[in-house]
Amino acid sequence: MAPISSLGLPVSASHRFVLAVSWLILFSLLSQIACGIYCDEDDCYDLLGISQNANASEIKKAYYKLSLKYHPDKNPDPESRKLFVKIANAYEILKDEATREQYDYAIAHPEEVFYNAARYYHAYYGHKTDPRIVLLGVLLVVSALQYLNRHSRYTQAINMVKKTPAYKNRLRALELERNGLASNKKKGNKQMDKKVEEELSNELELQIQGTEKPSIWSLFAMQFILLPYALGKMLLWRFCWFWRYQINKAPLTWDDACYLTQACLKIPHDAWQNIDKSAKQNLVMKRLWEKVNMENYQAEMKRESKRRR
Incomplete structure (x- = not known):
């Protein structure tokens, strides 16, 4: 195939000519x-059979x-039936001011393919x-x-925990406790059967902070359904709370003091649930x-932090 410059045009002019033809083809396809x-x-x-300037009566x-x-x-005639369907569709588009305006805009701006398609589908299916x-x-x-x-994160966290020595020690202790083999060191050091390990693993409830076991009650859909109840x-x-502590001036219960x-x-x-009971009591007593x-507690914590440094 001959190069573009062999057509007798300068290289820069040839490039502009090819670019213009490409844009015309692209514009036609987009249209x-x-x-x-x-x-x-x-x-x-x-x-x-009407012009684009036709009014509603002419249409x-x-x-x-x-x-x-x-x-x-x-x-x-079967062909007439097909043509009538097209005519009826064209009339449905042009008789409505909104859809006609969208169609005229699509003709004038064929490059905005996605925008025109979105307006079309919104007009025809959005209200339905x-x-x-x-x-x-x-x-x-x-x-x-x-x-x-959440399930993926929880599974990954569980698999990582199961590889730790602490988990294996808990599993071994549970086996010894269940089988009454605490005094038998030889059996305690024996390699645990995989089936037994899986059964014992199901008995252990692993609480991993930040990656709790997924529950349907924490999903957005369930929370939305239960929103009236929660409110x-x-x-x-x-x-x-207002009636008990503002009107009746009753003393705080332990649970309410913990909440505050x-x-x-x-x-x-x-x-908070993982904090030691004595530490909780010490914090609650500080009111x-x-x-x-x-303010006194925060100042005390700052002084304690400086001393540790």
């Missing part, structure tokens, strides 16, 4: 795609005229879909992804929910 979502490969205006007259000619009841079904579908998809992600429960709890201490120190619930006590 066909943009308009194809409306009337396939045909032009909606040409199907009705209606053109459609009725063609209907008398190509309607299946008037014309038994119940928003509640869409919301439910989104929640289910997000919840499924959430569950798979009602929270409002009732706040009312009872945990909230003041911003300690997660799981981390950190009172501003002065909290």
Whole structure:
């Protein structure tokens, strides 16, 4: 094949010529795609035999005229039936102001393929879909992804823990406790059977901070369904709290004092559960929910931190 420069044009001019031809081809293809979502490969205006400037009355007259000619009841020809379907589709697009404006925009801006397609599908299918079904579908998809992600993280964490000596020691201790072999060192040092190890592993409840076992109750979909219940429960709890401690001036219960201490120190619930009982009692006795006590506690922690340095 001869190089472009052999056509007698300068190289730079040849490049511009090829680029212009390429853009024309691309523009033509994009135009066909943009308009194809409306009337396939045909032009909606040409199907009705009208110009793009035709008004609503002219569009209606053109459609009725063609209907008398190509309607299946008037014309038994199979090709006429196919043509009538196209004419009816073109009329549905052009008779509505919104869809006609979208079609005209697609003709004028064929390069915006994705934008034109989105407007088309939104106009034709958006109003036919119940928003509640869409919301439910989104929640289910997000919840499924959430569950798979948590399950994957939990499985990886469990597999890593099972390789640690501490886990193997717990497993061995559980076997000795269950079989009453605590005094038999020879059997205790024997390699554990895989089947027995799997059974004992199922009995151990591993609590790994940050990678808890996935539960359906923590999924977005379930939380959304239970949202009214959770809001009602929270409002009732706040009312009872206000009535008990603001109106009746009752002394704090241990659980409520723990809650206030945990909230003041911003300690997660799981981390608070793992704190030693005596340490919890020491923190609760400081009454950190009172501003002065909290300030004294923070100052004490700063001094302790400096001493350790």
